[in-house]
Amino acid sequence: MAVRAVRGAVQLERDEAGHMQEQVGALLTAVLERNGLTADDLISIWFTATPDLHSDFPAAAARGLGIVDVPLICAQELDIAGAMPRVVRILAHIETDRSRGDVHHVYLGAAAALRKDIAQ
Numbered sequence: 001m002a003v004r005a006v007r008g009a010v011q012l013e014r015d016e017a018g019h020m021q022e023q024v025g026a027l028l029t030a031v032l033e034r035n036g037l038t039a040d041d042l043i044s045i046w047f048t049a050t051p052d053l054h055s056d057f058p059a060a061a062a063r064g065l066g067i068v069d070v071p072l073i074c075a076q077e078l079d080i081a082g083a084m085p086r087v088v089r090i091l092a093h094i095e096t097d098r099s100r101g102d103v104h105h106v107y108l109g110a111a112a113a114l115r116k117d118i119a120q
Helices: 017-034 059-064 109-115
Strands: 002-011 042-049 072-076 087-096 106-108
Touching: 002 017, 002 109, 017 059, 017 087, 017 106, 042 059, 059 072, 106 109
Parallel strands: 002 106, 042 072
Antiparallel strands: 002 087, 042 087
16 A cells, blocks of 8 residues: 545635535545545545635534544645635545556536646
């Protein structure tokens, strides 16, 4: 098994706790499904949120999915003029047999514009 990193992002429509949990939960679920992973394959997850998101911690969505024994941390993205608003990003460290080239990064909805080179 190798340690790999998988990225992802989602843009929220609004800053509401329930909406954040729903959208970040969908992002995490997509990352796991597209990479054939379970919670046991997760080493840690970094979450970042743009400065305009205040309603909840993105990591709460992971706990809501039952990811309870994986180290999680939240941080704020840089406040860059012109950056896409209301975005939650993840960087998950995983154990997998996949090569780097076979890791599927997941950018949902409008966040696909952040990484046109790798977004589905």
